[in-house]
Amino acid sequence: MSRRTALQIGVYGLVCVIILLVPSVVDNAFILNKYARYLVLGILAMALSLSWGYTGILNLGQAVSFGLGSYSMAMALKLRTVPIHTGKGGLPDFMVWNNVTTLPWVWEPFYSLTFAFIAGIAVPAIFAALLGWFMFKGRITGVYVAIVTLAVLVVVNLLIIDLQRYTGGFNGITDLAQLQVFGLVFDAYGSETYYLIAVFLTVSLFFALAVTKSKAGLILQAIRDHEDRVRYFGYDVAHFKIFAFSVSAGIAGLAGMLYTIVMEFASPTFVGVPLSLSLVIWCAVGGRQSLLGAMLGAIIVTGMQGALSESKIFLETWMLIMGLVFVIVVLFLPKGLAGAAEMLAKRLLGNDKAAAAKETELPVRERASGEAGGAR
Amino acid sequence: MDVILAQIVTGLSIASILLLVALGLAIIYGATGVINMAHGELVMLGAYSAWALQTYVGIGLLPGLVIIFFVVGLFGWIIERVVIRHLYRRPLDTILATWGIGIMAQQGIRLIVGGELRYVQMPPSMSTGISLLGFETSAFRLFILAFSAMLFAFTWFLIYRTSFGMKLRAITQDREIASCFGIKSQRIYSLTFAYGAGLAGLAGALVSPLKSVSPEMGTTYVVDAFMVVVVGGVQSLVGTIASAGILGEFTGFLAFYSNDTIAKALVLLGIVILIRFRPQGLFMSKIRASSTGQ
Numbered sequence A: 001m002s003r004r005t006a007l008q009i010g011v012y013g014l015v016c017v018i019i020l021l022v023p024s025v026v027d028n029a030f031i032l033n034k035y036a037r038y039l040v041l042g043i044l045a046m047a048l049s050l051s052w053g054y055t056g057i058l059n060l061g062q063a064v065s066f067g068l069g070s071y072s073m074a075m076a077l078k079l080r081t082v083p084i085h086t087g088k089g090g091l092p093d094f095m096v097w098n099n100v101t102t103l104p105w106v107w108e109p110f111y112s113l114t115f116a117f118i119a120g121i122a123v124p125a126i127f128a129a130l131l132g133w134f135m136f137k138g139r140i141t142g143v144y145v146a147i148v149t150l151a152v153l154v155v156v157n158l159l160i161i162d163l164q165r166y167t168g169g170f171n172g173i174t175d176l177a178q179l180q181v182f183g184l185v186f187d188a189y190g191s192e193t194y195y196l197i198a199v200f201l202t203v204s205l206f207f208a209l210a211v212t213k214s215k216a217g218l219i220l221q222a223i224r225d226h227e228d229r230v231r232y233f234g235y236d237v238a239h240f241k242i243f244a245f246s247v248s249a250g251i252a253g254l255a256g257m258l259y260t261i262v263m264e265f266a267s268p269t270f271v272g273v274p275l276s277l278s279l280v281i282w283c284a285v286g287g288r289q290s291l292l293g294a295m296l297g298a299i300i301v302t303g304m305q306g307a308l309s310e311s312k313i314f315l316e317t318w319m320l321i322m323g324l325v326f327v328i329v330v331l332f333l334p335k336g337l338a339g340a341a342e343m344l345a346k347r348l349l350g351n352d353k354a355a356a357a358k359e360t361e362l363p364v365r366e367r368a369s370g371e372a373g374g375a376r
Numbered sequence B: 001m002d003v004i005l006a007q008i009v010t011g012l013s014i015a016s017i018l019l020l021v022a023l024g025l026a027i028i029y030g031a032t033g034v035i036n037m038a039h040g041e042l043v044m045l046g047a048y049s050a051w052a053l054q055t056y057v058g059i060g061l062l063p064g065l066v067i068i069f070f071v072v073g074l075f076g077w078i079i080e081r082v083v084i085r086h087l088y089r090r091p092l093d094t095i096l097a098t099w100g101i102g103i104m105a106q107q108g109i110r111l112i113v114g115g116e117l118r119y120v121q122m123p124p125s126m127s128t129g130i131s132l133l134g135f136e137t138s139a140f141r142l143f144i145l146a147f148s149a150m151l152f153a154f155t156w157f158l159i160y161r162t163s164f165g166m167k168l169r170a171i172t173q174d175r176e177i178a179s180c181f182g183i184k185s186q187r188i189y190s191l192t193f194a195y196g197a198g199l200a201g202l203a204g205a206l207v208s209p210l211k212s213v214s215p216e217m218g219t220t221y222v223v224d225a226f227m228v229v230v231v232g233g234v235q236s237l238v239g240t241i242a243s244a245g246i247l248g249e250f251t252g253f254l255a256f257y258s259n260d261t262i263a264k265a266l267v268l269l270g271i272v273i274l275i276r277f278r279p280q281g282l283f284m285s286k287i288r289a290s291s292t293g294q
Helices: A003-025 A029-051 A062-078 A093-097 A113-136 A142-162 A191-213 A215-225 A227-232 A237-263 A273-286 A291-308 A312-332 A336-349 A353-361 A366-375 B002-032 B039-057 B061-082 B091-112 B139-161 B163-173 B175-180 B185-207 B217-232 B237-257 B260-277
Strands: A179-181 A184-186 B129-132 B135-138
Touching: A003 A029, A003 A191, A003 A291, A029 A062, A029 A191, A029 A237, A029 A273, A029 A291, A062 A113, A062 A142, A062 A237, A062 A273, A113 A142, A113 A237, A142 A273, A142 B091, A142 B217, A142 B260, A184 A191, A191 A215, A191 A237, A191 A291, A215 A227, A215 A237, A227 A237, A273 A291, A273 A312, A273 A336, A273 B091, A291 A312, A291 A336, A312 B091, B002 B039, B002 B139, B002 B163, B002 B185, B002 B217, B002 B237, B039 B061, B039 B091, B039 B185, B039 B217, B061 B185, B091 B217, B135 B139, B139 B163, B139 B185, B139 B237, B163 B175, B163 B185, B175 B185, B185 B217, B217 B237, B217 B260, B237 B260
Parallel strands: none
Antiparallel strands: A179 A184, B129 B135
């Protein structure tokens, strides 16, 4: 283990501990719920960093995975609501309104919570793997990946809204039961939910870190920097890309499930273009090539948005400021705040070994990859 | 038979709007490789300019077109000078930066004008219906069809028959070599961007009487316009017009047989599959050397 890796694990661990300690300081249920929401979006941005920052797949449709996870949790919780809210034989209320008489077969398995948990991760991962197979086997790269993922996002969004009878359409799935596992009740405003999310955040962060530190992770970064060279070495680039794409989607699915728990509904906006693109902003602001950076980027930006939107002036100018910050980050800080922090740390620590190691391990070939992309 | 003909006319009407919106994007993307996500917002700005001219200055839609073209074009020129020119070597980042600009434009309009829907009046002379091949269509839609055809012809002339166009084509093929021949690529890029933006502004002004004007209106247009450009093939003007026609007709027909949502989803899926198997677009047989030698 290099010194840099040890340092990284230390910093990552410290951040997770701080996040886990928050409920012991904050005892306002409303604020805790808000923080929990930001953390979920942090997980989502972290997942995007894995595919975008580490592998160079600009996935503008990350919200598809998020939405699939969110809906599978919502379906399971909907089937567990007290009978007052649902129609005859446990039929969800919106189906009754839409004259659906029997539960569609897709919904059947969601009576089992275990199935819902697995589906929430597996369905997005498999969907991403199929989409990845479709794209990367055809050597679709760069801008075209962005366009295809965006188009797929729009299609999924349109379908969810259009299939109102089965998905609740524009209103989404509301009126959900609270999640109960092992006798624990996860109230969206309780500290249990916060801990649940914080624990999953820690687990998924370290899982993603392990992926990037593995040999496969190294190849992923090589693909980002120069895809053709990796291909000349004899690696099947498509397989590695599908892997990264699919793992990222799985984590996003997990985040989607957690989001349903904390928001107490699922809606087509979770599969919306605005969310998907905002996610890219958070990731870029935090630092796309750093898992922790991307995660903190999302938490900080959404947190600031939440805090500032309480005052009227900021509510109106917020998006303006955000757009400006984003343009500036893209222009001057391609590595985001994480890159800036790293540079600052290097300056402060002087040219000791750790700094040198950092430099060699993060060969950001921004320009080179850009040129290669342009030539294609 | 009548139904089919009526559908063809509807499809043509959709296609002409698509072409109008996509033309500016096609030129910017084809020539500079910049994915301009702010294109929809340029369309929106054009629509708002039309509204502002009509409401505050009293200039009607048609005489206002020239002003709108230059106003939005100037805006595009500023965007290029301030932001885009730093990003030519990072094509993926242009998506991000221009999207940021798009957000700013949207929110700026919302702050200045407000988020309410605005309405632009159709030129009175064109609010009547005309019968074409035995079908009632609005005169304004026919005007849009004619106008987009005219703009297309003008753009084609500009690119293939003027010295500006020749320089632009040279830069598109190889920027460095073109610079060696003394072509000021910076300037050509700025002007191209401004021209594309101006076209977007015209598109916005022309669709404004058909649909309500709102700060978010651009978002739908930018996706549609991209699909037209991708299907047609980058750097192929003829491809752009053909794909606008194809997509317009397809959307029209599919919407007739199912509903608008399904039609849109199906068209997008078709495009995804097309990109997979023909990323160069439908109408581009040779990629580099003779792509511009039509």
